[in-house]
Amino acid sequence: MTTDTLPAGDDVHLRARIDRSLRFPLLFFFTSAAGWLCLSSLLGFVSALSLNVPEWFDRLPALHYGRLYPVHVNALIYGWAMQAGFGVSLWLMARLSRNVLRNPVTLVVAGHVWNLVVSVGLLSILLGWGTSMPWLDFHRGISPVLVISYVSIVIWIVGMFASRAEKSAFVSQLYILASVFWFPWIYVTANGFIHQDDGAAVMKAAVNSWYISNMIYMVLAPVALAASYYIVPKVTGRPVFSYALANIGFWSLVLFTGWTGMSRYMGGPLPAWLPTVGGAASIFLLIPALAVVYNQVKTMEGKLAWANYSPALRFAFFGSIAFLVGVALNAIVSTFPIGRTLQLTQAQGGIDLVAVYGFFTMTMFGAIYFIVPRIVGCEWPNGPMIRFHFWFSAYGIGAIAAFMIFAGLAQGHVIANYTEEFITAVERGKPYLAALAIGWFLIGLSNLSFVAQLALMVIRRGRRDDEGPTLIHKKPEDYFTHELVTEKAAQA
């Protein structure tokens, strides 16, 4: 590689220049994403209350569950997830392409437009103008602006790749490019199918479910995988275990994801093979998931305990495991024998959250913990707060996913039985869904600590001493000794 031939000092300078050039856009995306994340956690809490005690919210249609829940989900996806993804993708692409971001005026403008679009979209749902198509709830007039601002943002990512100094592509770059090209395709296709006036209504629902699945596994997941493929070798200081396995993981994900999704309506008035193909593709997704996790575990082999100390590594490793769990649960629920009772219940939402929150969001946290100290020039203020953030998030998302799946199990047989009334199914799920309020409360608390730390970093009130990186636990005397001694020796 090019960098190997350069003197070490130049490499450090290049990295510093790249980081500095990205500082403003990245902090913009990370802070706005974190803001939406806090809002979404709050709305998750309030919407769970709204489902359980609707009488509290009687007089305010905007706070009814039917509007709050979509606002919560869309804020999580378009407010937090996409923007955190922009920031992380930009940084990874710049670092891996050895490219400095020059005069990113349109990037920042498009970022503002994106935030505006998301705000207007969420407002349109609150006012009752939403489309009530899950994950595509924004008023239909908003979608063109959203696509345009997306393209004006990611064109910078593609541009940096196109003019890369490092000619060989690392697997993270492939993932980011796939994600960047996938989103406009599925967004335009889904909106086109759903909002044209003719066409079978059933197919619109099916296309909607295809969109959700592709958003999870081909727009969000690749960004998180790119980040963990970067973080794991970077923190452990090892090359990725197997290039061949990484390639298999990437191409099988690309190959199978486009077929997934329609299994969410199995047994519906669709041609029977559509949901079945979706189910089979969901099973096939186990191949990329296993390939990724195996590759990362082998990369970390012998250094697995580092996840106790490095925040980036711990969040990323948790994310990869959650990816495997999410894919496995999705494969199970997508097949007919089990899906026939679990479909259309809260369980599918819980399994989606395992992927969106347990996997994607946690990996993004790891990436942000890794990136921000580099771009602002100080260390995270407080290690125990990172620990708090990790555990509350992990327990929060674990509880939410588990209770949504239990609620699905309780509801499934009622929904599948045509002689039962729908409200019975809702009542069956309620005791479990009450726990969602607790889960989102835990997550909300953890995200407050994250935002507080991020705010301190943005105003440069981070730690500035010679203690090295902020770790989750104080390192034992003998742990990083080797690493730190060599580093200190190099610096001296």
Place this chain on the structure above:
Amino acid sequence: MNEELPNPDTTHLDYGERSSVVEIHAAVQREKREPLSGFQPVSMIAIVTAGLILVLGGTYLGAYNGGFDLKKSYAVANYTAAPRPVIPGFEVKVDNRPWIDRWTEAGKEVYATCAACHQPNGNGLVGQFPPLAGSEWVVNGSERLGAIMFPGILGAINVKGQVYNGVMPAQGALLSDKQLAQVLTYIRRSWGNNGSIVTEEMVKVARDKYGSRVQPWSEAELMAIPGDAMLPGAEVDPLTGLAPGASPASTPAGS
């Protein structure tokens, strides 16, 4: 890569930034090099696992694909549809009467247009409007009847041995082929009349033939059409509304 670093122009320095090269943040300095890919081969176990997953998914696809039939929404063997649920207040009424009854009933509704002159009982008004019940113009060949619908009639006409001198307005512009077919079938088969069924297809022939005519018919012109001439068109089964012997799986539109 050999540009002068960092930018010596201190006016562009960001907050908290110092111009010395030495001051590059420790996080960037301590960093390990950008990740590389190792070249471990894919192990046999990984290949076998991937193969097992492919077999599992393929088996599922084979078992539940429903023959890739575009019109089949179930894929399990021995499928029986659940009975239609009975919801109080939402009973679905299924009309099981023969097609011809539903067809003439629709015709009766259209006949409201005609009943002002020809009367609901089809007897007309003596000396003013000719009767339809038992009228040779109505029950004989359907072509004359179809022809009358388009430009109408002006002048004297002899019906059941009595001369009526008036105006029959054109109906073709107001009623669709289907409505005309329904109302013609109705008048040909009501009040003791026993004419043949008129279908939408037959009315379409009449419209193609006479629809462009502007001048209303006179009796002499109508007499030029043979009295037993029928509008061409396939016969239908009065029970199903389909060609005789066709499968009654679906009822024709508008039945």
